[in-house]
Amino acid sequence: MIRMLLRVLGHEYARPVRRTVALMTTTAIIEGLSYALLVPVLRALFGDTPEDAAPWLIAFGVAVAIYGVLRYLSDLSGFRVGTTLLRGVYRRLGDHLARLPIGWYTEGRVGEVSVLASRGVLQAMSVIAHMLAPLVSASVTPLAIVVVMLAFDWQLGLAALAAVPIVTATQIWTGRSMAAVDAERHERDREAARRVIEYLQAQPVLRAGGRTVERFRSLDDALREVGRASRRQALTALPGVLGSTLVVQVMFTALLVLGAYLTLGGTIGAAEVLTILVLAARCSDPLLSLAEIGGKVRSARAELTRLDAVLRTEPLPEPRDPIRPEQHDLEFDSVTFRHRDRAVIDDVSFSLPEGQRLAVVGPSGSGKSTLLQLLARFYDVDAGAVRIGGVDVRAVDTEVLMSQFAIVFQDVYLFDGTIEENVRLARPDADDAELLAAATAARLDEVIERLPDGWATNVGEGGALLSGGERQRVSIARALLKNAPIVLLDEVTSALDPVNEAAVHAGIEHLMAGRTVVMVAHRLRTVQRADHIVFLDGGRIAEHGTHDELLRRGGRYADFWKVSMVPAAH
The missing domain is CATH 3.40.50.300 (P-loop containing nucleotide triphosphate hydrolases)
Incomplete structure (x- = not known):
């Protein structure tokens, strides 16, 4: 996704994007690691001297403040870079379209480029401004939390780590199963848009023929196909959403049972198991949001793919050593x-x-x-x-x-x-x-x-x-x-x-x-x-x-x- 985004944007925009991604990744790691301070806080609160929790609470507050500042800076960077890149992509797309041969502009392709230049570019660039931070957070923060869990108890950490490949496989499977359906939905939307334009342009003919109250069959058929494609899209996405939710809930339940077992056996204390469960609960939220984010990212990726295909179309070659004609025969x-x-x-x-x-x-x-x-x-x-x-x-x-x-x-x-x-x-x-x-x-x-x-x-x-x-x-x-x-x-x-x-x-x-x-x-x-x-x-x-x-x-x-x-x- 990021590689395609950088390819579409061009080399001149790669540095600010990488800087923004690095800042967002750092923010997500700091968020995950800050939860490690909950262990000494809870140990002190559950121990004989609760007042010992004060320094750890201060440290936790400082970590949260640092996370807040980084989150603000990373979100601000995302918005600024997204706005800059939006202008840059429009300029690059316009310059490239001006160099393509006129024969490339078929009737269907002109409509497609019009949609791409309006909705498509905005949707693709919204990845940086609106979706990149949640995506990085949902992917990196749970991994940082798993590292914290491994540091405090390897058994609970391994149990949490076991869910990572399952969640990853579920997301990959959902994305692949949705690819064909998303492409079909895009094609049906485009066909319906063409039929709407055709219906509007045909109004003089329809009215001259006295067919003002009749339905326009081709438009009706196109809209019905959009409805069918939407239903197929929803039904195809449902197993992935349910699968992701089920995996997360099973993981949380397994950690709860394992934590209770280890606590009863005296292997770990109540403070540690309570911290682990808090971490597991915090880990669940971004994982559950991956399904929603994944759908939006897939749509943006589809637009990026179409944008990339246009930008990769070879323009007419320019001469290396141009000659200026002196005559005009x-x-x-x-x-x-x-x-x-x-x-x-x-x-x-x-x-x-x-x-x-x-x-x-x-x-x-x-x-x-x-x-x-x-x-x-x-x-x-x-x-x-x-x-x-x-x-x-x-x-x-x-x-x-x-x-x-x-x-x-x-x-x-x-x-x-x-x-x-x-x-x-x-x-x-x-x-x-x-x-x-x-x-x-x-x-x-x-x-x-x-x-x-x-x-x-x-x-x-x-x-x-x-x-x-x-x-x-x-x-x-x-x-x-x-x-x-x-x-x-x-x-x-x-x-x-x-x-x-x-x-x-x-x-x-x-x-x-x-x-x-x-x-x-x-x-x-x-x-x-x-x-x-x-x-x-x-x-x-x-x-x-x-x-x-x-x-x-x-x-x-x-x-x-x-x-x-x-x-x-x-």
Whole structure:
């Protein structure tokens, strides 16, 4: 558990964790050993001179005071280290997620990481702040008490020591039997969460179909499975809890019987046996709490395992000797990229001179968006090379590489903040004149003028408080402010109304001016002015040339063009 925690935290946090664990262990040992002073106290109280107990009582009080101070310091250290580590883990997780390839972010994995980053990290880090001290105390204090018992009477000490492997074996057996059930419960919880989100998202469809009073069967089934998993979890944990309680109670009863037998036989005195029984009773409390603590620790360990799996995922490798491209021409050299054993891009080669425009068209699923993602190195190719200015993108430092691109996607994501904050994200140090120029070129100034709060308007999470066209204008203004030499456009007008489409097109023209451009579009009217057109089909280049050349050939592009012009004719 501690080893995994240190692996997840990283080397820089290992020292404070070890220091906290050492302090907690020392505190637990002091607590156990302080009970040894009860023997002389009780001997004096049961003897002929009870006043002799005073020095021992003072010593016992000092030991308890030392324990109290150490317990305060260890708990405080746990809270402080836990808080520090929480910030550190979030920072480490965020940095690592930023380095993972985009292809790693499947729909299911995004949900899992969201839960992990919220509840999972908090639960994992609560081990240090809330559970580590009770766990160490429940494990170390009983052992210290057993050592004290051995020191005063080896027979009673051995009897207590015999319970240690039995309690340990019970805890290990319980943990192993619970592992599969805990994993199933986690999976059922995750499935139920997905179904709840699906149910909420499906409300327009359900209401349009007049099914507002019907139950959502998939959600009901998921919730029933959560209930079944919870029952299995409780039933599986029950034998371990009962076993631990039974072992502790049997141990205490055996010590009571053995102590009475030795006292009646004159082997030990009443003071010693009374002390042993007090120690045994004190030893029972932390052992009985192990079952509850163990369940919480298992849950935290499961979250640590999932967190560790994410942090151990290999990011895209960084070059040892990075090269900065001086030019901005683009080249695909026999590029092949596979996803789940399917060739998404298959032996694609083309070149685009600096300052020219390339349009990529083709049917859905032909690999158009993937081509843009390979250019920006969201993935690494399986064969061939993608080059910028003659330099393989794998040989360019990630930060330098991303500074070469201004990317505008069809689905725009805006952060929960103001319009100005979202535009300045591209270049926080830009002055007001540059900001205004970018907004004007993107026709964002029209949006700002009609909003009561102007630049200070909050866009909401994901930009939910703006329309699709308004979000797209913010995205284009952001790309303009970045002023990168290469522009990647992915279906930026496919879901816009005519007014917003015209405004966005005007912004796009400003963005493309004088830059190397690669654009993906379904609406072929947007690619007529491209210098080169590549028609992708099944991950391969079926045709390439200029707009007029491809129309004269009468091939796949010409067919697509005729279909795209039909709505315009009506």
